[in-house]
Amino acid sequence: MIGLVLIDVDGTLYGPGGVPECAWQAAARARAAGVRLALCTGRPGRGFALEYARRLDPEGFHIFESGAVVVAGDGRPVHTRSLGLGAYRALLGLSRAHLIPFEVYTAEGGFFIEQTHPDLETHQLMLGFPAEVRPLDEPPGTVIRVQYVAPVGTLWDTVRAEVRQVAGAELHEATSPGMPGVIFSSVTAQGVSKLSAAAWVAERYGLGLEGCAMVGDGENDLELILAAGLGVAMGNAPDAVKLRADRVVGRVEDCGLAEALEAALATRAAPGEGPR
16 A cells, blocks of 8 residues: 655656646645655755645655755755765866866755856756856865756766766766756765655655655656555656556656556555555
8 A cells, every 4th residue: 555655856747838737636636545745856955846845745755856855844854965075076077077067956955056057047947046156166065966967968978987986976867858958967975866765754654665656757766666666657758667667657748647646546445456
């Protein structure tokens, strides 16, 4: 029986036309039936993402920064994991060496860039809040995540291999319908992921991951889709994700999330029947 549904943002809750109303309606039905809902995203816990979280479950826990931060419904961080200084400096150096736009996020809620770039400006509009421009030689606080924002292509393929060699760092890649053709490559401390944060949140609700559903569309969601009791892939997910999920639903704009939430509710209506 599913007691918690974890929900990705970009490509799952948020689509080409924003968040469809059918998603909010299905979320209200799920909450009324006693299911907890948790945002589970690479986005920071500010701006539009925090608004989405509060609307999904105003009294629940929500996962941001690819698992580096868990935030309560009032916006208060309740669990954070920081990135080591050596890893931070190595990752910043790669950004400078390859001239790839770079963002820094801190546990104090800071959002920093070293110089402006059209992709970074568009991303700030999508997030719903601006970045502070400042030198990044020294960490501007307790760094929990950094992010490269780059066009999909051969340059990022080269940098990706170098990022994966940085000690103490873990790479998470995602895309968004809000910025087609761009890849968002987050880096957190080693061992930090949506999966690790989901296990932490589930425990707070007295659940194991087998009592959770994960709804996502990206390869960065696949680890948690496989670990959850019900793993759901959106119709706009790549085949590599859809082929390994328990269930495939419609695209964002076709109310796929509503379909996924109904599937989670169905496990509560028939507790003797598992979703697999």
